[in-house]
Amino acid sequence: MTLSPTARWALRITMGLGLVFIYVPLLLVLVNSFNGDRTFAWPPHDLTTRWWAAAWQNDGARQALLTSVKAGLGATAIALVLGTMVAFACQRFTFFGRDTVSLLIVLPIALPGIVTGIALDSAWRSVMGDLGIGKGMFSVIVGHATFCVVTVYNNVLARLRRTGTNLEDASADLGASPWQTFRYITFPMIRTALLAGGLLAFALSFDEIIVTTFTAGPGVTTLPIWIFNNLFRPNQAPIVNVVAAVLIILSVIPVWLAQRLAGPEAGASRT
Amino acid sequence: MSTLGSYLHRRPRLRLAALLSAPLLWLVVAYLGALAVLLVSAFWTVNGFTGETVREFSLANFRTILAEEVYRAVTLRSIGVAAAVTGICVVLAVPMAFFMAKVASARSRHWLVIAILTPLWASYLVKAYAWRILLANGGPVDTLLGGPGSGPGYGLFATILVLSYLWLPYMILPVYAGLERLPDSLLEASADLGARAGRTFRTIVLPILIPSVFAGSIFTFSLSLGDYITVQIVGGKTQLLGNVVYANIGAANNLPFAAAIATIPVLVMVIYLVAVRRSGALEQL
Numbered sequence: 001m002t003l004s005p006t007a008r009w010a011l012r013i014t015m016g017l018g019l020v021f022i023y024v025p026l027l028l029v030l031v032n033s034f035n036g037d038r039t040f041a042w043p044p045h046d047l048t049t050r051w052w053a054a055a056w057q058n059d060g061a062r063q064a065l066l067t068s069v070k071a072g073l074g075a076t077a078i079a080l081v082l083g084t085m086v087a088f089a090c091q092r093f094t095f096f097g098r099d100t101v102s103l104l105i106v107l108p109i110a111l112p113g114i115v116t117g118i119a120l121d122s123a124w125r126s127v128m129g130d131l132g133i134g135k136g137m138f139s140v141i142v143g144h145a146t147f148c149v150v151t152v153y154n155n156v157l158a159r160l161r162r163t164g165t166n167l168e169d170a171s172a173d174l175g176a177s178p179w180q181t182f183r184y185i186t187f188p189m190i191r192t193a194l195l196a197g198g199l200l201a202f203a204l205s206f207d208e209i210i211v212t213t214f215t216a217g218p219g220v221t222t223l224p225i226w227i228f229n230n231l232f233r234p235n236q237a238p239i240v241n242v243v244a245a246v247l248i249i250l251s252v253i254p255v256w257l258a259q260r261l262a263g264p265e266a267g268a269s270r271t
Numbered sequence: 272m273s274t275l276g277s278y279l280h281r282r283p284r285l286r287l288a289a290l291l292s293a294p295l296l297w298l299v300v301a302y303l304g305a306l307a308v309l310l311v312s313a314f315w316t317v318n319g320f321t322g323e324t325v326r327e328f329s330l331a332n333f334r335t336i337l338a339e340e341v342y343r344a345v346t347l348r349s350i351g352v353a354a355a356v357t358g359i360c361v362v363l364a365v366p367m368a369f370f371m372a373k374v375a376s377a378r379s380r381h382w383l384v385i386a387i388l389t390p391l392w393a394s395y396l397v398k399a400y401a402w403r404i405l406l407a408n409g410g411p412v413d414t415l416l417g418g419p420g421s422g423p424g425y426g427l428f429a430t431i432l433v434l435s436y437l438w439l440p441y442m443i444l445p446v447y448a449g450l451e452r453l454p455d456s457l458l459e460a461s462a463d464l465g466a467r468a469g470r471t472f473r474t475i476v477l478p479i480l481i482p483s484v485f486a487g488s489i490f491t492f493s494l495s496l497g498d499y500i501t502v503q504i505v506g507g508k509t510q511l512l513g514n515v516v517y518a519n520i521g522a523a524n525n526l527p528f529a530a531a532i533a534t535i536p537v538l539v540m541v542i543y544l545v546a547v548r549r550s551g552a553l554e555q556l
Contacts, residue, residue: 003374003468011370015383018367022390022439025401028411032404082294089290093283101291104298110489110544112497112536114513115309116302118520122312122530123305126324146302149294200392207394209500214520224396231400231504244397251393259385 026248033245035238055242064226071137071212071222072205075144079201080194082145083152090153091160108147116147117214124215135217143215144208148201155197156190163189196258203254223247306537313530324527332531342515346535349512352431353495357442359435360491361484364442369476371443372450373458384447391440399504402433406505425507433505434495441494442487449483450476485547492543496536512536 003011034047055061086105090098108116120143124135167189171181209224216225227243230236313332316325336342371383390398405412406429412422423429453476461471499513512535519529 007468008374011366011374014363014366015370015375018363018439019386021363021436022387025398025405025436026390026393028404029397029401078297082297085290086294089287089294093287093290095287101295104295104303108302110493111540112493112513114497114499114516115306115533115537118516118526118529118533119302119305119309121520122526123308125526126308126312127304142301146298149298203392207392207396209396210497224394227394227396227400228500231396231403240400244394244400247394247397252389255385255389255392259388 029241029244029248033238033241035241051238051242055239055246058239060221060226060230061223061239061243064221064223067137067221068206068223071140071144072202074137074141075148075205076198076202078141078145079148079152080198083149083197083201084156084190084194086149087153087156087160091157092165105150105153109150113208113210114214116143117211120146120211121214135215135220137217137220139215139217140212140220140222143211144205147208147211148204151200151204152194152197155193155200159190159193192261196261199254199258199261203251309530309533312527313534315527315530317525317527322524332528335528336531336535342532345510345512345515348427348510349496349536350539352427352434352511353492355431356434356438356495357488357491359431360439360442360487363435363439364446364487365480365484368443368446368450371447372453373455387440387443387447395437396500398437399433399501402429402436403504425505427506427509429505429507430502430509430511433501434498437501438491438494441490442484445486446480446483449479449486453479482550485550489544489547493536493540496539 033051034049035051083105086101089095090102120139124133124139128134128139167185168181171185172178176184207224209222209228212222212225216222221229223243227240230240312324314328314330316327316329316331317323318325367387371380371387375383403425404410406422406425407413408424409419410422413419416422423432457475458471461475466474497513499511499517502509502511502514512532516529516532519525519532
C-alpha cells in the first residue's frame with residue numbers, strides 16, 4: 001500500500017502522541033518522588049531527596065518488599081517446572097485435548113482477576129480451611145503460580161518451535177542416554193527461554209494485587225498491598241511516591257533482560 | 272536414572288503422561304477446582320442472624336440479582352465501561368501498531384516494541400496512582416486546562432480513561448504481531464494492480480487486523496470487566512461489578528452472594544470468547 005506523505009506523517013504523529021500518553025504519567029511519578037511538599041502541590045515548589053531516605057528507613061515497606069520477593073520466588077519456581085512440562089507436552093506430542101490444555105493455561109489470565117481471586121478465596125474457605133490449611137504465604141504462592149505458568153509456557157514453547165528436534169535426534173543416534181541428551185543438548189537450548197520466562201513470571205507475581213488481596217492470610221502484606229493500604233493516607237504520600245518511583249525504575253529490568261535473553265517475542269508473552 | 276530414562280524413551284505415551292500429570296493436576300485441582308467451588312457456593316446463602324454460611328442449594332442470590340435494579344445497572348455499566356475501554360484501545364492501537372509494523376524502519380521498530388513493552392511491566396498500581404495524581408483537584412490536568420475543577424476529576428470518565436491507559440499495550444502487541452505477519456509484497460502487489468490505499472486496507476489489511484483486534488480485545492474487555500482497584504483509586508463514587516464483589520466479601524461478609532455476582536463476568540466472558548472464536552482470535556493469543 002503506497003501511503004501518501006500526509007498519511008505517513010499522521011501515523012508518525014499518532015505514534016508520538018501515543019508514546020507521550022504512555023510515558024507522561026510515569027515520568028510524573030518519578031518527578032513527584034522528589035517533590036518537597038508533604039501535601040501534593042503542582043507544580044512542585046522545591047525538590048528534595050529526603051523522602052527517598054525516609055522510604056528506605058520505612059519498616060512496613062521493607063517487610064512488604066521481602067514478602068513480595070518470597071512469594072515471587074515461590075510462584076516462579078512452581079511456574080518454571082509446570083510451564084516447561086506443559087510446553088514440552090504440547091510441542092513434542094500430538095494428543096487428544098491439546099487445544100483444551102493450552103486454553104486451560106491461558107484461562108487464569110483471560111478471566112478477570114477478581115474471578116480467579118474469589119474462586120481461590122471460596123475454595124480456601126470451603127475446602128482448604130476444613131482441611132486445616134489456613135490462608136497465608138502458601139495460598140498466595142498457589143494463586144500466583146496458577147497465572148504465572150503461562151509466561152514460562154509461552155517462552156519455552158516458542159523456543160522449542162524454533163529449535164526443532166534435530167540435535168536431540170543426533171545425540172540419541174550417537175548413543176547418548178536420554179538423560180545425557182537432556183543435560184547436554186535440550187537444557188542448554190532452552191536455558192535462556194527458561195530465564196526469560198522465569199523473570200517475566202516473577203515480575204507478574206511481583207505486580208499482582210487482585211488475586212493477592214483474596215488469597216493473602218492475615219499478616220501477609222505484599223508490596224502492592226502495602227502501597228494500596230497507604231495510598232489513601234495523606235501523611236504516607238511522600239513514601240508511597242518513592243516506592244512507586246522505585247517500581248517504575250525496576251520494571252525496566254525484566255523487559256530488558258528478557259529481550260536480551262530470548263529475543264523480541266519474549267516480553268510479549270505477558271499477553 | 273538412565274534406565275528409567277531409556278524405559279520412558281521407548282514409551283512416548285508414558286512420557287507424555289509423565290509430562291502432563293503434574294501441570295494438569297495443578298490446573299485442574301487448584302484452578303478449575305476453585306472455579307467449581309465458586310460456582311457451587313454461588314448457590315449457598317448466608318444466615319442473616321448468625322452470619323453463618325448455609326450450605327444448601329438455593330436460587331436466592333440469583334433471584335436478588337435479577338430482581339434488584341441496582342445490580343442490573345452495575346452489570347450494564349461494567350459492560351459499557353469494558354466496551355468503551357476496548358473501543359478507545361482499538362482507536363489508539365491500530366494506527367500505532369500500523370506505524371510500528373509497516374512504516375518504521377527495522378531498527379526503530381525494535382526500539383518501539385521495547386518502548387511499548389516496558390510500561391507493561393511497571394506496576395499496575397503505580398500507573399493507576401500516577402493518574403490519581405494527574406487528575407487530582409488542582410493537579411496537572413486541571414492546571415493544563417485552566418485551574419482547579421477544569422479537568423474531568425475522579426469518576427466514570429476517569430475510570431474509562433485510566434483503564435484504557437492500563438490495557439493499551441495489550442491491544443497494541445497482538446495487532447502489531449498480526450500486521451508484522453502481513454508481507455509488504457502483498458501491499459505492493461495490491462497497489463501495482465491499481466488498488467487505492469482505501470481498497471488495499473479493506474481487502475488486504477482488514478482481514479489480518481480483525482482477528483488480532485479481537486485477540487487484544489479479550490484482554491482489554493476481560494481486564495476492565497473485573498477491575499475494582501482502579502475504580503477505587505480514580506472512580507469516585509462509580510460502582511462496577513468488581514466493587515460489588517469486593518464489598519460483599521469484605522464489609523458484608525457474604526461470600527455466596529459475591530460468588531453469584533462473580534458469575535456475571537464469567538458468563539459475559541464465555542459469551543464473548545465464543546463470539547470472537549469464529550474470527551480466529553483465540554489462535555492469536
